[in-house]
Amino acid sequence: MSEMIKDISLVxxxxxxxxxxxxxxxxxxxxxxxxxxxxxxxxxxxxxxTETLLKFRADHAVxxxxxWSEVDESIVDQLGFFKVQTLAEDKEQYxxxxxxxxxxxxxxxxxxxxxxxxxxxVQIIATDGLSxxxxxxxxxxxxxxxxxxxxxxxxxxxxxxxxxxxRVATMDQISxxxxxxxxxxxxxxxPGLATDESMSSYMAYESSTLKPESQRTVIxxxxxxxxxxxxxxxxxxxxxxxxxxxxxxxVELKI
Amino acid sequence: xILKTRLFGKSYExxxxxxxxxxxxxxxxxxxxxxxxxxxxxxxxxxxxxLSEMTLEDLRNNPVVPxxxxxxxxxxxxxxxxxxxxxxxxxxxxxxxxxxxxxxEDEIKNIHDGLTSEMIAGVTKxxxxxDLVYAAKKIHNLATCxxxxxxxxxxxxxxxxxxxxxxxxxxxxSTMEGISYGIGDAVIGLNPVVDTISSISAVLHSxxxxxxxxxxPTQNCVLAHVTSxxxxxxKGVPMDLMFxxxxxxxxxxxxxxxxVKLMDEAYEVMREKKSSRGPNFMYFETGQGSELSSEGHHGxxxxxxxxxxxxxAKRYHPFLVNTVVGFIGPEYLYDGRxxxxxxxxxxxxxxxxxxxxxxxVCYNNHMKADxxxxxxxxxxxxxCDCTYFMGIPGGDDVMLMYxxxxxxxxxxxRDITGKKPIKEFNQRMEELGILxxxxxxxxxxxxxxxxx
Numbered sequence: 001m002s003e004m005i006k007d008i009s010l011v012x013x014x015x016x017x018x019x020x021x022x023x024x025x026x027x028x029x030x031x032x033x034x035x036x037x038x039x040x041x042x043x044x045x046x047x048x049x050t051e052t053l054l055k056f057r058a059d060h061a062v063x064x065x066x067x068w069s070e071v072d073e074s075i076v077d078q079l080g081f082f083k084v085q086t087l088a089e090d091k092e093q094y095x096x097x098x099x100x101x102x103x104x105x106x107x108x109x110x111x112x113x114x115x116x117x118x119x120x121x122v123q124i125i126a127t128d129g130l131s132x133x134x135x136x137x138x139x140x141x142x143x144x145x146x147x148x149x150x151x152x153x154x155x156x157x158x159x160x161x162x163x164x165x166x167r168v169a170t171m172d173q174i175s176x177x178x179x180x181x182x183x184x185x186x187x188x189x190x191p192g193l194a195t196d197e198s199m200s201s202y203m204a205y206e207s208s209t210l211k212p213e214s215q216r217t218v219i220x221x222x223x224x225x226x227x228x229x230x231x232x233x234x235x236x237x238x239x240x241x242x243x244x245x246x247x248x249x250x251v252e253l254k255i
Numbered sequence: 256x257i258l259k260t261r262l263f264g265k266s267y268e269x270x271x272x273x274x275x276x277x278x279x280x281x282x283x284x285x286x287x288x289x290x291x292x293x294x295x296x297x298x299x300x301x302x303x304x305x306l307s308e309m310t311l312e313d314l315r316n317n318p319v320v321p322x323x324x325x326x327x328x329x330x331x332x333x334x335x336x337x338x339x340x341x342x343x344x345x346x347x348x349x350x351x352x353x354x355x356x357x358x359x360e361d362e363i364k365n366i367h368d369g370l371t372s373e374m375i376a377g378v379t380k381x382x383x384x385x386d387l388v389y390a391a392k393k394i395h396n397l398a399t400c401x402x403x404x405x406x407x408x409x410x411x412x413x414x415x416x417x418x419x420x421x422x423x424x425x426x427x428x429s430t431m432e433g434i435s436y437g438i439g440d441a442v443i444g445l446n447p448v449v450d451t452i453s454s455i456s457a458v459l460h461s462x463x464x465x466x467x468x469x470x471x472p473t474q475n476c477v478l479a480h481v482t483s484x485x486x487x488x489x490k491g492v493p494m495d496l497m498f499x500x501x502x503x504x505x506x507x508x509x510x511x512x513x514x515v516k517l518m519d520e521a522y523e524v525m526r527e528k529k530s531s532r533g534p535n536f537m538y539f540e541t542g543q544g545s546e547l548s549s550e551g552h553h554g555x556x557x558x559x560x561x562x563x564x565x566x567x568a569k570r571y572h573p574f575l576v577n578t579v580v581g582f583i584g585p586e587y588l589y590d591g592r593x594x595x596x597x598x599x600x601x602x603x604x605x606x607x608x609x610x611x612x613x614x615x616v617c618y619n620n621h622m623k624a625d626x627x628x629x630x631x632x633x634x635x636x637x638x639c640d641c642t643y644f645m646g647i648p649g650g651d652d653v654m655l656m657y658x659x660x661x662x663x664x665x666x667x668x669r670d671i672t673g674k675k676p677i678k679e680f681n682q683r684m685e686e687l688g689i690l691x692x693x694x695x696x697x698x699x700x701x702x703x704x705x706x707x
Contacts (some may be wrong), residue, residue: 019700019701022701022703023698023701023703023704023706023707024703024706024707025703027702027703027706028701028702028703030706031428031431031432031702031703031706032428034422034424034425034427034428035418035422035424035425035426035428035429035653036419036653037416037417037418037425037428037429037647037648037649037651037653038648038649038650038651038661039428039429039432039648039649039702040432040702041648041649041663041700042700043663043695043699043700045667046663046666046667046670046694046695047663047667048649048661048663052649056626056649056650056651057626059651060620060625060626060658063620064620064625066620067620067621095585095586095589095621096284096287096288096585096586096589097288097586098288098586099288130621190619190620190621190656191620191621192620192656193620193651193656193658
C-alpha cells in the first residue's frame, strides 16, 4: 500500500505546544490545557507555522463546505420523508434571503395537506439549515430512535417532512397546515471551525406563526462528539411526553 | 433639490433623499434584503449622480429618521456646531468629496463638527475604495485614557482573550500569549459569556492585577451590558473603559437595551468611578446591518444607519470605537468584496466623525469569505492608519465563534507598514524583550515569559 500523510484534523491541538525553544515548556503545556483557544503556536517570522495555517484552513474548509453542501436525498427517501422546498430557489438565495427560507408557497402547503397525515400527535421535520452535513451525519441515527420511542408510548406520528432550504420558522407553517400537537424540527446548525456536523432540535406545542420564537424548546449540539444523536432521540421522546402533558413549550415550560 | 436625472438617455427619478441614499450605496446584501437597493448598476450610478448634486444643507434638513421621532437624530443634530456647518452647508456632496481629497488634516478637522451622519454617509457613497483609504489616512483622532491612542506611526490592538466558559486561567493564558506578541496596547477586553457582576468583577481584577504585576501601560475592559458594568462600578471594581454596543436609531438601541438617557447616566457614573486617568473612557462597537436585524432601520440603508452610530458615539468622547464588520452574516454582507467595502466605509466614516476608529476585520462561516479576505482588508486599513485591530489567538474566537485578525497578523501589519504600538506600551515591550525597534524579538510569542 502507498504511504499516506497524516490527517492533520486528527492532531490534538489542545495539548500540543509548537513554540520553538520556549522559556518553560511545561508552563506552556499547563497554559494550553486551560483553553481551546489557539495558543502556544509559535511562529515563522511574524506569521504562523505551516502546520498551524493548514490546520486552520482545514477547520474552515469543513465549515464552509457544510454551509454550501446539499442534503443527500437518498437518506430522506429511504426514511420515507415527504419532500418540499421553501420559496428559496437555490442555496445562494437561501443564504442571502432568510425571509424566503421561512415560508412556503400556497401550492406547497396544499401539497403538504394533501399528502401528509392530518392532526398527528407528533410531526417530525428535517431541514438543511446552515449545515446539510449535520442532517447527512445524524438523521439516519436519530430518526429510528424517535419513531420507536414515540410508537412505544402510543403517540400517532405524522408523515415525516424534509424541507429543502429551510429555516427554523418553517415548522410553524407546517404545524398549522396539518394541525400537529407537537412539532419537532431537526436542523443543521451554523457550523463553527472544525464542527460541521452539529444539529439542533426545535420543538413546540401547537407550533404557530402567531407565537413568538420563545415558544420553542431547543436541544443543540447534537453530533457524535456532542450530544450523540441516539441519546438526543431518547431525550426528545421524553420531552414530547412533557409537552403533551403540559400543553405548552419553550419559556412557558419550566423544566 | 433635484431628484431626477438622465443617464444614457434613460430617465431616473427618486422619491426622496432616503431613496437616493439607499440606491447610491455600493451593493450590499442587507440593502437587497431590506428591499431598498438599486434595481441595477445603472440605477445605482444615477442615484450617485443625483446625490452628488445635493447640498450638505439638503442632507442636514432631511435626516433618514425624523428629528421628532428619534433621539439618535436629535443627539446628532443638536451636536452640530453652527459655525462649522455654516462653512460647508452650500457645498454639494460632489464638492465635498473633492474637498476631503484635497484638504489637509487641519482643514478637515475645522469643519467636522459641522457634519451630520447623513452628510458623512452621503459622501462615502461617492468615494471609491482608494478614495476612502486616501482620505482616511489624513485623519488622526487622538484620545487619552491611561495612554493616548491614535498617533501617526502607531498601530494599536485590542487583546481579545475570549474563553468558552469565562475560565479565568484560560482567559489569562490567552492574555499572556497576546502580550508576548506585543498585543493589547488599545485595551485588554473580554467578551463575557456570563453577564453577572461577580464574573465581570473577577475578570477586571485579573486584568488589572496582571497589568500592575508586569507594569503594562494599557486599559482593561469587560464587554458586558452597560447596566451590568454600572452595577459592577458601584461595587468598586477597577474599570478603565466602559463598553456598549450602539445602533443608529432609537428603536434599535432599545433592542440593545439602551437609551440616550441611560448612556448619559452611564457616562456620568463612569466619570466618577473609573480607575483610568484620562478624559476618554468609553468604548463602543457598531456594525452595518444591526438596525435592519432589529427592524429599526426606518427604510434607510445600512451604511447611513452605521454613520448614525458614530454620530451618537461622538457625544461620549470615546477612547475606542470599532465596527465589527463581518460578524453579522451574509444576509447583510454577503462576501469578501462586500466586507472589504464595508470595512473601508466604516473606518472612513468613523474618522471623519472625529473618532479614534478601529475595525474588527472578521467573518463567520456562512459568509463567502475566508482568512485571505481578512488579511486583504487588514492590509488596506493599515495603509490608511486604522487606529486599532483585534488580536485573537490564531484568529479563531472560541467564544463568539467567528474569525478575525490574529496576534500574528497584528505583528505582521506593524512590520509591513513600519508602525509601532502606543509609545509607553512599546517602551515596556522593549524592556520586557518582546519588541525591538517595533519588531518581534526571538523571545516573543512565548506566554511562559509571564509564568516566571
